[in-house]
Structures are given as C-alpha cells and as structure tokens.
Amino acid sequence: MLHSHDHAAFADSLLLWFSQHQRPLPWRRDYTPYQVWISEIMLQQTQMERGVEYFLRWMDRLPDIAAVADADEETVLKLWEGLGYYSRVRNLHRAARIIVREHAGEFPGRLEHIRALPGIGDYTAAAIASIAFRQDVACVDANVERVLARVCDIDTPVKQKENMAFVRATAQALLPPGKAREFNQAMMELGALVCSKKARCEDCPVRRWCEAHHLGIVHERPVPAARKPVSHIDVATGVLVHQGRIFIQKRPDHGVWAGFWEFPGGCVEPGETPERTVEREFMEEMEFPVEHAGKITVIHHGYTTYRVTLHCFFLRLRSGTSPAPVLHAATDHRWVRFGELTDYTLPAGHRKLADMLATDLRLPALLDG
DNA sequence: CACACGTGGCG
DNA sequence: TCGCCAAGTGT
Numbered sequence: 556m557l558h559s560h561d562h563a564a565f566a567d568s569l570l571l572w573f574s575q576h577q578r579p580l581p582w583r584r585d586y587t588p589y590q591v592w593i594s595e596i597m598l599q600q601t602q603m604e605r606g607v608e609y610f611l612r613w614m615d616r617l618p619d620i621a622a623v624a625d626a627d628e629e630t631v632l633k634l635w636e637g638l639g640y641y642s643r644v645r646n647l648h649r650a651a652r653i654i655v656r657e658h659a660g661e662f663p664g665r666l667e668h669i670r671a672l673p674g675i676g677d678y679t680a681a682a683i684a685s686i687a688f689r690q691d692v693a694c695v696d697a698n699v700e701r702v703l704a705r706v707c708d709i710d711t712p713v714k715q716k717e718n719m720a721f722v723r724a725t726a727q728a729l730l731p732p733g734k735a736r737e738f739n740q741a742m743m744e745l746g747a748l749v750c751s752k753k754a755r756c757e758d759c760p761v762r763r764w765c766e767a768h769h770l771g772i773v774h775e776r777p778v779p780a781a782r783k784p785v786s787h788i789d790v791a792t793g794v795l796v797h798q799g800r801i802f803i804q805k806r807p808d809h810g811v812w813a814g815f816w817e818f819p820g821g822c823v824e825p826g827e828t829p830e831r832t833v834e835r836e837f838m839e840e841m842e843f844p845v846e847h848a849g850k851i852t853v854i855h856h857g858y859t860t861y862r863v864t865l866h867c868f869f870l871r872l873r874s875g876t877s878p879a880p881v882l883h884a885a886t887d888h889r890w891v892r893f894g895e896l897t898d899y900t901l902p903a904g905h906r907k908l909a910d911m912l913a914t915d916l917r918l919p920a921l922l923d924g
Numbered sequence: 925c926a927c928a929c930g931t932g933g934c935g
Numbered sequence: 936t937c938g939c940c941a942a943g944t945g946t
Contacts, residue, residue, distance in 0.1 A: 598942040602933070606942085639930025642945075676944045696942050716925095743942055752940075753935090783927090785938075811929070857937085858930060903931060927946090934939090 557706055557764045559728070565764050566731040566738060572760035573741035576748065578603075581610055586736070588662035589620050591687040595679045596643050603747065609638055621660055623651035632814060632900045639903075641812065646674025664688045685735035693726035694739045695719070698746025704777035705750060708766035713777040786861045791829035792820030792905070793837060793870040794912065795845060796921040797878050800892060803899060804841070804885035816899040818867075818908065819884070829866035837870065841880035841888075845870040848921060852911055856904040867908050869921055893922065 557565065577583070580603075582594035593613060597606045613634050617623050623631065628648060635644040650672040654662060662683075663669055670680035681694035693699075703722045704713045711718060730738050749758050754773045756762050767773045795802040795818075803816045821836040823829050830847060837843045848869035856863045872878065880888050891899070896909045912918050 595942065600929090600941060600943060601931080602941050605932075637931075639932090640943085642929065643943090646944080674944070678943060682942070694942085697940090698942065740942095747942080779939090782939085855936095856930095857932085859940095860928075862937085925946105929944090931941100933941095935937100 556766060557725075561764055562729050563731065565729055565761055566734070568760040569741045569745065570731075570734065570737055573737060573744055577740070577744055578748075581607060581614070583740075586687055588664070588683065588687040590614070591683050592662060592679075593647070595682050595686075596647050596674060597638065599643060599679070600640055601638060605638070609634070620651050620654055620662065623648060624655040624660075628814060629900070636900045637903055637906065641815075643674055645813070649673045650675070662687070666690065666692060682739065685739045689733070689736050691730060691732050691735045693723065693730045693735070694743075695723050695726055696743060696746075698743040698750075699726055701752075701777050702742055702746045702750045705754070705767040705773055706761065706765045708770060708772070709777065711778055712780040714780045783860060787864070788861055789823035789829065789864045789866065790820060791823055791832040791836070791866040791868070792818045792908070793833040793845065793868045794818055794851065794908070795837070795843065795870040795872065796848070796918075797872050797890065799922045800890035801896070802841075802843075802880075803889050803891060803896075804880070804882065805887040807884075807886055812902045814900075815902055816889070817902060817905050820865075823866070830868065832866075833868050833870065840884040841882060843880060844873040844876055846873055849917055851908070851915060854904055854907050856907075863904065865904050865908070867911075869917065871921070893918065 582590045594606065594610055597609055616634060617626060626648070628645070631644050631648050632641065635641060653672060654660060658668070666680055666684045669675060669683050670677070675683070678694055678696050681692045684690040684692050685694060700713045700722055703709070703725050707725060709718055713719070713722065726742065749755050756768050756773060759765070762768045767776045802819070804819055806812050806815050806817060808814060819836055819840050820833060823832045834845060837845045848871045851867040851869055854865040854867060856865060878890065882888060893912065901909060
C-alpha cells in the first residue's frame with residue numbers, strides 16, 4: 556500500500572529509473588515550448604515510433620511557431636498525412652495563429668492560457684506546463700492511469716469519474732516539487748516500457764509500492780471500460796481515367812477527412828453491387844456517367860469503431876461525356892497525371908490505392924487509350 | 925457523457 | 936483474421 560510517507564521514495568526510485576532508461580527522443584533535447592507542444596499533439600493516440608519521423612520532418616519544414624502560422628492549410632495537412640486524427644493539425648494551425656496574434660508569437664507559459672488554445676485539453680496543457688515550463692502540475696494520460704490503477708489496485712473501470720479524480724490527485728501528490736518535467740515523463744515512460752499492457756514487473760522500479768503486484772493481479776488492472784462492437788461496411792471507389800489523367804476531388808471543410816483529396820466513391824447500399832455503387836456515386840457526386848474498366852483491388856482498412864472493405868475500380872467516362880464535373884460532394888476537383896498524386900493529401904486507404912496503381916500494368920494502357 | 929475522430933502494430 | 940490499443944480533444 557502506498558502511504559503518503561512513501562511518496563518521496565516512490566518518486567526517487569522512479570526518477571532514478573527514468574534517468575537510466577529513458578529513450579533518447581528528438582523532443583527531449585532542448586525542451587522548447589514549441590517542440591514540446593508539437594510532440595505532445597503528435598503523440599496523442601499515436602505510437603511513439605511513428606511520431607519521431609513525423610516530428611523531424613515537421614521541424615525541418617516548420618522550425619518555429621511563426622512558420623506554422625504562416626503556412627497554409629495544405630502544407631500542414633500534407634505534413635500530417637497518414638498520422639490520423641486530422642483535427643489535431645487543424646487545431647494546431649489555428650493555435651499557432653492565435654499565439655502570433657494574442658501572445659506576440661511567444662508560447663504562453665500560464666496553464667490557463669495554454670489550456671485555452673485549440674487542440675489542448677487537460678492532459679496536454681499539464682504536459683506542456685510541466686515539461687516545457689517546469690510547473691508543478693501532474694499530467695494524466697493513459698499510461699499514468701494504467702500505472703496508478705495497478706499501484707493503487709483500482710478495481711473499477713479507471714475511466715469512471717471518481718477514479719479519474721483519484722488518479723489525478725494521486726499523481727499530483729506523488730509529484731516531487733521542482734521535478735515535474737522528469738516525473739511526468741517518467742510516469743509515462745514507465746507505462747510505455749515496463750507497466751505496459753503486458754507488464755514486466757521484474758523490471759519495475761516502484762513494484763514494492765504496487766498493490767496489484769503484491770496481490771498478483773497486475774494483469775487484471777486496469778479494469779477496461781465496456782466497448783462497443785466494431786461494425787463492418789463496404790465502400791466502393793473509382794479511379795476515373797480520361798485522356799491521360801486521373802480524376803480526384805477535394806472533400807468538404809467539415810467532417811471526416813475535411814479538406815482531403817480522394818477518388819470519389821461511397822457506401823455500398825444493401826442489395827447493391829460495388830460496381831453499381833460506383834456508377835451511382837459518380838453520377839450523384841459529379842454527374843459523370845461512367846463505365847467500368849476493370850477491378851483494381853480490395854483494400855481492408857480498420858478504424859476505431861468500424862472496419863471498411865474498399866472495392867476499387869478503374870473507370871472511363873462514357874463516350875461523348877464532358878470532363879467538366881458538376882460537384883455535389885466536393886469543393887474542388889483536379890484531373891491529375893499519375894505522378895502528381897503524391898502532391899495531394901489523401902486518406903490512408905486512398906493513398907494505399909494510389910501506391911498500388913504504380914505497379915498496375917493496366918494503368919499505362921488506360922492513360923494512353 | 926457518449927461518441928466521433930485515423931492509423932498501423934501487435935498478439 | 937481480428938480485437939485491442941498508442942503521450943486525447945471537441946462536441
């Protein structure tokens with residue numbers, strides 16, 4: 556059991572472990588508010604390893620807040636392509652402009668000002684305040700929740716309100732004043748490397764204070780929240796080829812994949828074949844009458860709450876059709892050469908499809924024909 | 925407060 | 936193949 560007189564020893568053990576085992580990461584060098592901010596947003600719901608390459612590319616292209624504020628939306632979206640949860644980058648872009656306008660371009664150091672920026676919630680505000688500005692505020696993410704659910708043997712779903720309040724208070728009580736930067740990162744690093752889903756208790760620097768470890772039920776903590784079942788949908792999309800070019804359109808400014816470019820398509824309705832879906836969607840969305848020119852592939856793609864089977868087809872315009880679309884589901888369109896597809900920001904499933912086109916032997920003939 | 929929001933890795 | 940999930944936020 557973790558008593559208040561153990562708090563200092565707990566923190567000491569944890570901090571010693573962190574000093575020896577922390578991973579060297581690009582945002583752990585200078586701890587500038589800008590770099591801490593970008594890394595925190597990038598790492599939300601994202602694997603550390605994937606975050607590193609995106610972070611380095613971002614810093615290379617946009618080295619400071621002013622550069623972000625000056626960049627256009629296309630640029631920041633392209634830098635985020637493939638990371639997911641794209642509202643993060645839109646909020647980040649807005650926040651950079653707010654910082655320039657309202658904070659003279661300097662990242663704000665007060666917790667309430669940090670928290671007020673778009674895209675920054677309780678966790679990220681505390682993370683930036685502590686890691687960049689060394690304020691004594693504990694941050695609580697899924698790692699901290701998991702660690703403390705085990706240390707304190709919380710036997711109900713940790714996401715419950717009372718549990719969250721308890722976890723937050725415990726994290727704050729454990730935090731040694733003046734060492735918030737190291738302590739908060741140490742708690743998260745412990746959760747990532749040792750107190751992970753499959754716990755490695757033999758390597759844990761704080762197991763002597765861990766209730767679940769004493770009880771031998773670490774694997775039963777934290778108690779997960781109930782989950783909704785994952786649903787499955789079929790989607791069909793078409794690569795429309797005409798006079799050496801491929802048709803793409805730009806999605807609306809709101810909703811999923813806002814501002815992304817895509818091959819048109821839509822959900823396969825009950826009783827409908829994917830072939831028919833594509834014909835219907837191309838007529839509804841662009842008023843294009845199309846004919847099929849071959850099935851390309853089927854792409855399986857998973858999302859948080861549903862799985863998609865994406866049926867992909869080559870299409871041609873019916874002879875005599877004007878290549879000028881009447882857009883009903885998009886804000887813009889392009890007829891692009893194959894090689895230009897890399898310049899546009901596509902959802903991951905469509906990016907996969909675009910990559911497959913590179914090796915499809917039918918495409919050159921269609922482009923010529 | 926439940927739900928939407930992306931993606932790729934892993935067992 | 937498939938469910939779970941990885942440094943959450945906005946509505």
